[in-house]
Amino acid sequence: MTFRAFRDVKRLRFWRSFTNHVFACLGVVAFLFGLYDVLRPNIISKIHFPLAVAIVFIAVIYASIRSYPRSIEETYSKPNTTIRIVEGDLFAQLDNVVVGMTNTFDTQIPHIINPGSVQGQFLAVVYANDVSALDAELARGLISVTPTSQVQKPGKTTRYPIGTVVAIRQARKHYFCVAYGEMNSVNQAQATMDGIWRSLENLWREVRARTNGDPVAIPVIGGGLARLSQILPAQDSIRFIAMSFMFASRQTRVCDRLDIVVRPQDVERLDMLELQAFLTSLKET
Known part of the structure; x- marks a missing residue:
């Protein structure tokens, strides 16, 4: 399974799926934080860099799980x-x-x-x-x-x-x-x-x-x-x-x-x- 998965991640279809899931996750998270910022102004702006890194990390993990080749x-x-x-x-x-x-x-x-x-x-x-x-x-x-x-x-x-x-x-x-x-x-x-x-x-x-x-x-x-x-x-x-x-x-x-x-x-x-x-x-x- 590991060898096949390594081979499949080289396919364009995998990266297309991976990219779509990354942006989908980023969109949902950005919307939620944007809504939170409206309700509680000036809180997110104080931690914007660590938060941005965390969001990107979560999106990558989510996309990897969703796109990883399975049976x-x-x-x-x-x-x-x-x-x-x-x-x-x-x-x-x-x-x-x-x-x-x-x-x-x-x-x-x-x-x-x-x-x-x-x-x-x-x-x-x-x-x-x-x-x-x-x-x-x-x-x-x-x-x-x-x-x-x-x-x-x-x-x-x-x-x-x-x-x-x-x-x-x-x-x-x-x-x-x-x-x-x-x-x-x-x-x-x-x-x-x-x-x-x-x-x-x-x-x-x-x-x-x-x-x-x-x-x-x-x-x-x-x-x-x-x-x-x-x-x-x-x-x-x-x-x-x-x-x-x-x-x-x-x-x-x-x-x-x-x-x-x-x-x-x-x-x-x-x-x-x-x-x-x-x-x-x-x-x-």
Whole structure:
């Protein structure tokens, strides 16, 4: 928290907020002392310098407290839900978890799926690298889904619609496997903004149906193997996810809380104060 706070105080948004709070505090204090001076003339003028120093000191302390970077979260009343931006390990969260996949639902590592990706971590942490067990769960979830096409490539060759969601329950948690990218013939995953938006819409629908309102954790999506990092960098991806969640929640409440989990190595690129301002802007006025 200390390192992030040091980084955030270098942002223009912090100093804009700090300056506004300083002048607001000075204005209120000056008004009160001005009123006191009208009622009790010639008292304040005798101690004007020490008093001026004290007022400035109080204003600086007040502005620092009000502007100091805190945990990034916002609670909404309509709907009754919360969005948090959390730094850490997605699979260390106690919430239900979203796992991004491609529309072939490939699972083989390392040549098709990167072991360091969210999907690779899912296989390692939840299934202890038991590919057969994960494939069996995915196959059960896809029984009722009509494939869209076949692709000739190493690994799985059946394509399902973009936005397909397979919900897997393990150890009292749901893992929502969402196909937001398309796998081509050389096992390169690609995604589009439209496909990600459609996938998120389907995801929120599935979360409503299965979690009974329990919190959900989702990683920052759109970069890496999805080849959208230039179009949808992490900062924009977080806003994209939050906006989609709020649009869906205003139709019908999705869950108690959404945690958008950011990897520690990605936090440096984010303007957390701007993200807090964005989450606040999603409140109904």
